[in-house]
Structure formats: structure tokens, C-alpha cells
Amino acid sequence: MKRFLALGLAAFFAMTAVLTGCSSTPEKIRIGEVTRSLFYAPQYVALEKGFFKEEGLEVELSTIPGGDKVMSALLSGGIEVALVGSETSIYVSQQGAADPVVNFAQLTQTDGTFLVSRTKMDDFTFDKLKGSVFLGQRKGGMPQMVGEYVLKKHNINPQGDLELIQNIEFKNIASSFASGTGAYVQLFEPEASRFEQEGIGHVVASFGKESGTVPYTVFMTKQSYIDSNAAAIQKFTNAVYKGQQWVASHSAKETADVIGKYFEQIDPKILETAVQRYLEQGSYATDPILDEKEWNQLQDIMDSAGELKQRAEYNKLVNTTFAIQSKEGK
Template identity: 60%
Template sequence: MFSKRWGTALAMVLVMIMMVTACGPKKAEEAVKVRIGEVTRSLFYAPQYAAINKGFFKEQGIDIELTTTPGGDKTMTALLSGGIDVALVGSETSIYVQQQGSGDPVINFAQLTQTDGTFLVARKPLSGGKFDWSTLKGSTFLGQRKGGMPQMAGEFTLKKYGINPQKDLNLIQNIEFANIATAYASGTGEFVQLFEPQATIFEKQGKGYVIASFGVESGKLPYTAFMAKKSYIDKNKEVFQKFTNALQKGQNWVQASSADEITAAIVSFFPDTDKEILKGSVQRYKEQGSFATDGIIDEQEWNNLQNVMEAAGELKSRVDFKTIVNNQFAEKAKQTVK
């Protein structure tokens, strides 16, 4: 009798447990891992870091695995080989891949920066008035890697002011990106083209002074964008929409936030850089509109990018905007994300 009653009671308990389980909250869906390879660690990418640290990607059910793959060639190799899912790199790299006749094109789906991010740094501060670009003629200029967007934007600006980089300057281009600042600090070159925060660090140390902005001079263009192989995007459209939603929220937040707030949000990505230097660098990029306000890649800006590449002699033939740009995720994100 006891065994029968116990069995009945146990059965009732099991039924109740099953009912509670069925009616209770469902287990959260497992986050989808997305592997991003960024071409460099840069304050230029503040909206990305803000979106990660503010939890905007997690809100969308995305677990970001971020690695730095120095150099556009290395970043693109990692993408094409499947080592990463998404590349954050200059849009010119997708054009280079397209020119090589790729059967699986690399698609730009969200823009992060919309100007060049380098500054012209001199050994002496600008003394009164507007900088005269013609003073560069005959000088030793420490530039960026040939074929990369920083160098192409730099040459585009110089040519705009009637300077032939190869003939009018002693142009140095054989120093690795990571070593350019060190080379200048050690005495190489009269002028150098630098990203932040290195430009501000030099100003604080009295080793160099920002006298002009290549970002302002070369105009708006899809300088750095998120891209992925078309085949991968086609198989994961929902993930890419969520990814772009998170990015848009990060872009909105950066636009609405002060340099102090942005610095506090992204400082963990730059543990060895003084906060005041970070803040000054962020402010400089905000003031010149370098951070894209949304992920949409504008056709006019795309054409400007190709003008810059053409002027540098790095464009075999122009690539149609619609061939390797897909704005559907960015357009929807802009409409829906607040």
C-alpha cells in the first residue's frame, strides 16, 4: 500500500515538475560567435569598441571574437582562408580581390570610418596662419605603405596642392606600419603621416606637431568597412542583420556621447595609453567627422575612393558600386535602431 501511494505521489511530482518546466522561461538561445579580424588596433575604430564594451552585440545574441591582423594583406588572407568571418579593413582591399577575379567576391556591408585617419606631423608647430602645402617640396617625407589607403589618401592630397610625391619629395615608403612612429622619433624624415593616438603622443612629448589633416583634405570615402565573403553572408543573413544593428547602436552612442564618455567606454582596448591622450585623439576624430554615423556606404563616397586609388596608380579598372557593396543590412539598421 505504501509503495503504491509513494509511486502515485512521485508520479504527480514528476508531472508538476514537467508542467513548471514547460511553462517557465525558455533557455536563452546560445550566442552566435562572429570572428572579426581588424587590420590594426586604432582609436579610429571607437564605435566598434564601444558596441562591444557597451554590450550592444550581446543584446543581439552575438559573441564577438576580436583579433588584430596587422596589414590589409594579412587581414584579407585570413578572411579568404576562413580564419575569420568578418574583416575590418580598408575598402580598397575588396577592390583588389575583385580585380584578381575572385569567384566568391568580398562584400562591404557596413562602413565604420568615413575619412582618412592620418595627420601631417612636423617637427615644429605651425606658426600662425594656414599651412602652406608647397613648403613640403624638397623635404624628406615619411609616408605610409604603398598601395594602402593612408598612403593613397596622402598622395591624393599632395597632388591636389600641386605636389608630385615621387618627384617633389624624398618619399620614404619602405618602413613597416608599426615602425613608422619609432623611425620618425629617432630622426627619420622632416614630416610624417601618422594616425592617432601617436600624433597626440608626439605633441605631448614635443617630438612632433599636427599641422594638417589628410582626412579633411581627401574628403569623405568608405575608408574602413566591415566585409565578408558573399557566400558567408548569403548563408547567415540574420546574423549579419543583428551584427549591423549592434554596430548602428554603437555609432549612435558615439555620436551622442562626449569624448570623456567614449574614452571611458573604450579604454580597456588601449591599456597602455594615457586617458588624456585617448580623449584628445577621440575629440580630434569627432571634430573632423571621421566616425561614420551609420553603416551605409554612399555611392558618391565609393567613387571618391576609386578616384583616390586611380590617382595613386593602384586601380586597374573601376568596380561598379553594386558589385561588392551591399547596403541592405545597414539601411534596415538605420531605420530600426534607436
């Protein structure tokens, strides 16, 4: 009897050890980011500081150029979470998707582009753009929509008051300007700071400051994934919030040092300058909550650009439950 009891206990403890080992195995989440950008600094900080691991997650990050390609990967199950502009979730909804793509954690809250002039000017006003050649961003993306929204705000007709170039691929815009195309260009960092350092161009305005707060880049996933993996999404959002808080409480240099491995081709000083620009204009969200006012501003910008078929319901495409719980420490 004792022998069988001992064997039974041994089997029980062995099974317990197996189950314990299984419960400690990190859950894996694959992220697809639309581009590699220091605009996403809090994400890289969360990775490098081990915030995802602290939450029991194993995160695999891949860069998938183009919002349409990121959405294809998400919808087909190639990734679990997409980091891309909120407008893509609206485009998917407009196409009648049965499984909505839901925004659950905001990463950036302003446009990240700057207006760069080929010539230095201390007295820049937007009316100087009239009659010029302006190298903008690709049509349908948030940078282009924000760019046109800001121009209209300053009484400039993007299609009539200047020559607007929008047929150059995102990855080639900076090099096109450097080779002589356009008198003005709309650029993200670190290209804007690099051009200033090299004397190629000069930052004269910020589209982020001009357009106000919007849910510019957001982590999103399918509703079906949230339904089946709510605990994992909560852990993910917790890690994002930790990254946001770390960036908000540290210097631009400290952040640049942490994320440097993701931008090995960029001069550390330029990286620091670019991070400082984004910090100063509040581009990095300090918490993951996407509020309804920001959502409405996004749709106003899309509507102004002619890219919005109908208004998208905030409560259908945005879920703030995880973000609020992260901020409240629950």
C-alpha cells in the same frame, strides 16, 4: 494510457526546453581588425556596452596586422568578418575571386591620418613640403594613397617634389620619425597627439579633412557568408549602428573612458584629445551606410595612385540592405 500520455508530454516539454535553450545560444562571429586603433572607437563601444550581446551575438575580436593577412583569414574561413579598408575588397575582386568580399557596414568615413611636422609652424601651407623628406605610409594602403592624393591636390608631385619614404613597416613609422627620420610624417592618432605632448612633432594638417568623405574602414564578409547568415549580419550591423550612435551622442572623454581598456598604454588625456580630433572632423561614421558617392571617391583616390586596374561595381561589392534596415530600426 494516462501514463503514456504523461511520458509523452514530459518528453515534449523536455524537447521544447532543449530547443528553447538552443535558440537562446548566442551566434558566434569572429572579427579580424587590421590594427588596434582608436579610429575604430564605435566598434569597441559596441563591445563594451554589450550591443552585440543585446543582438544575440558572441563576438570574438582579434587583431591581424596587414590588409593582405586579414583578407587571407577571411577567405580561408579563419574569421567571418573583416574590419579593413574598402580597397582590399577591390583588390580581391581584381584577382578574379569567385566569392566576392562584400562591404556591408561602414565604420569610418574619412582618412584618419595627420601631417606632423618636426618643427612648429603657425603658417603652414602644403608647398612647404617641397624639397623635404616626407615619411609616408606603406605603398598600396589607403593612408599612402590618400596622402599622395592630397599632395597632388596641392600641386605637389610625390615622387619628384620631395623625398618620399615608403619602405618602413606601419608599426615602425612613428618610432622612425621620433628617432630622427624625416621632416614630416603621416600619422594616425594617438601618435600625433602624443608627439605634440612630448614635443617631438606638431600637427599641421589633416589628411581626412583634405581628402573628403571616403569608406575608409568597413566591415566586410564573403558573399557566401551573407547568403547563409543574413540574419546574423543584420544583428551585427544593428550593434555597429548602436555603437556609432553612442559615440556621436557622447563626449570625447566618455568615449575615451569606455574604450580605455583597449589602449592601456596610452595616457587617458591623449586618448581623449585624439577622440576629440576624430569627432571634430567627422571621422566616425554616424551610420553604417556606404553610399555610392563615397565609393566613387575611393576609386578616384586609388586610380590617382595607380592601384586601380578597373572600376569596381558598387552593387557587386557593396550591400547597404543591412545598414539601411539598422538605421530605420527594422
